Amino acid sequence: MTDWHGHEKATSTAMLELVTAAHTGRTRFSRSERALFTACEFWAASRNRSLSELLRDDPVAQLKAAEGSFNVIDLKATACAVGRARLRLGTTFSATSLKRVTADLENILSAIEEPVDEPPVHRGVGVHLTDERPDLRLGELAHAVAEN
Numbered sequence: 001m002t003d004w005h006g007h008e009k010a011t012s013t014a015m016l017e018l019v020t021a022a023h024t025g026r027t028r029f030s031r032s033e034r035a036l037f038t039a040c041e042f043w044a045a046s047r048n049r050s051l052s053e054l055l056r057d058d059p060v061a062q063l064k065a066a067e068g069s070f071n072v073i074d075l076k077a078t079a080c081a082v083g084r085a086r087l088r089l090g091t092t093f094s095a096t097s098l099k100r101v102t103a104d105l106e107n108i109l110s111a112i113e114e115p116v117d118e119p120p121v122h123r124g125v126g127v128h129l130t131d132e133r134p135d136l137r138l139g140e141l142a143h144a145v146a147e148n
Contacts, residue, residue, distance in 0.1 A: 035072035042066040042082075043116040046109045051102035059089060059098055075114045081105065 018029070018037050029037075042062075045054040055062050063086035070079035085105040089098065 031072060035069040038065055038069035039073055039075070039116050042069070043109075046106050049103075049106055051106055052099050055098065055102060059093070060086060060091060063089065073116070075116065077112050078109060078114050078116075081108045081112060 018033055022029075042051075042054065045051045063082055067079050067082040067086060070076075070082060082105065085101050085108075088104075089101045093101075
């Protein structure tokens with residue numbers, strides 16, 4: 001496992017632009033923008049070993065959203081690992097099983113050579129797809145990807 005010191009500059013810039021846009025009242029985000037936000041948030045939590053904290057409210061839905069986001073930005077191995085973790089967690093789980101599954105997933109993701117900061121991700125962010133939705137707030141981005 002390599003040390004992670006945060007997102008690359010281009011990723012941080014893209015994320016800052018999305019957060020700033022949401023903060024200033026922008027309500028329409030493309031599928032690729034929602035996917036980037038969700039994937040980066042999930043990736044950062046994984047690399048910082050805080051996935052169980054990120055997923056505490058609705059882990060199954062959040063894992064599904066992350067899986068969808070990684071598929072949208074073409075990180076197939078990462079999406080597959082997240083999907084397997086979601087299936088392993090199931091629909092009835094305890095805090096202990098969530099911690100075990102997320103710790104295992106963090107270990108698996110740290111070994112996958114598919115960082116979210118690679119350039120193909122950034123090329124897709126500027127593309128606004130036809131499935132933009134009105135009134136989508138930044139806090140709703142993660143769950144919106146799973147719905148598509």
